[in-house]
Amino acid sequence: MSEEGKKAILCVDDEKIILKSLKGQLKSHFSTNYRLEFAESALEGIELIEEFSKDGIEVLVIISDWLMPGMRGDEFLIRVHEKFPAIKKIMLTGQADPKAIQNAQSNANLHKLISKPWEEAELVSTIQECIS
Secondary structure, eight states, X not given: OOTGGGEEEEEEOSOHHHHHHHHHHHXXXXXXXXXXXXXXXXXXXXXXXXXXXXXXXXXXXXXXXXXXXXXXXXXXXXXXXXXXXXXXXXXXXXXXXXXXXXXXXXXXXXXXXXXXXOOHHHHHHHHHHHHO
């Protein structure tokens, strides 16, 4: 696997349709140089990051929803940040609580909040900022 193949972009959202849409948009821009991974919950996202870390795969960017069952996006991003502070974090949401956004900005070094429905160009340029 090439060096770039050892770098990943992780999308976390409990809605399969959102993950499918993200996959379609990101594939054309990033799949040749980066591994694209998708998780349907924060816990699944944490498991993937742990697994990748053991396998020498660096997660560069996480794109996470906020409103998810089990663990909300701000809590998820804070947990990830505590263990993997170098990962860039983007929250993609239609209904984040202002306190949750502040929480993620203060405690998870949130790179950017993007509102749903999002513009593909904004998402792609934000990811490119994170990986360059």
